[in-house]
Amino acid sequence: MDWASLSAFVAVADHGGFSAAAGQLHLTQPAISKRIALLEASLQARLFDRLGRQVVLTEAGRLLLPRARQMLAEAEAARRALQDLGQDIGGRLSVATSHHIGLHRLPAPLRRFTALHPRAALDIRFMDSEQAYAQVLHGEVELAVTTLGPTEAPLHATMVWDDPLHFAVAPDHPLARLPKATLADIAAHPAVLPDPGTFTHRIVADVFARRGLSLQLRMTTNYMETIKMMVSVGLAWSALPQTMVDAQVQVLPVAGVQLSRRLGYVVHGGRTLSRAAQAFIGLLQVEASSS
CATH class of the missing domain: 1.10.10.10 (Winged helix-like DNA-binding domain superfamily/Winged helix DNA-binding domain)
Structure with missing residues (x-):
């Protein structure tokens, strides 16, 4: 028929x-x-x-x-x-992201996406980057916007932003009085960092490990805003993203040491992306070309 x-x-x-x-x-x-x-x-x-x-x-x-x-x-x-x-683009788009990226990187593309595609329903889930990877892998979300770590098939990661990290302390911290700080100087004081299993912790710890230095951890937390607060009141040093550096903290340049994270999006290679996901990725790529 x-x-x-x-x-x-x-x-x-x-x-x-x-x-x-x-x-x-x-x-x-x-x-x-x-x-x-x-x-x-x-x-x-x-x-x-x-x-x-x-x-x-x-x-x-x-x-x-x-x-x-x-x-x-x-x-x-x-x-x-x-x-x-x-x-027009409708349907539901599920995105996993970290609190830090959600606060400091996503407002512009999210605002643009909702203006262009008002019929699309955004399901944004905040979690650690490592959990976001797992959610994409198991098909629980369509897209993750995270700190990028080691990525293996079937996952595919694409960098959007380079995210420099700076050693930072409170202006009245003992390290702030040094004319020139070294990694050994910094390692002699307690730090506050994300949990040891996180991509960011590994980036920082590896720098010290290559110099044969160990970290003294006062505490760990995956909320970067909490980390910055502890740094600003003088309780510890940390490595803060450029987007969080302001007058409340003092940057400690260390010769020969550059820290940086890669931020971007992760998708499952075996999944056909919805038109909403493709549109959102397009907006992220616009962000990458303008940053």
């Missing part, structure tokens, strides 16, 4: 004849007759009786007519939905 034959059947039933149906569908009468014949053959049932010049529905035709109207209406609704899909 095809839609063209079904449309011809409804047109003949509605207009009471093949000629009138042909005019309504802008076809020839033989074309309408052929479509009806094909439909009757596929259903193995006669749909019309030809009584002279009059065409009337058979019992099978009367049974089919309301169902044919419903099928054609549903087909039209599907066509319009697909048209809408081509013109």
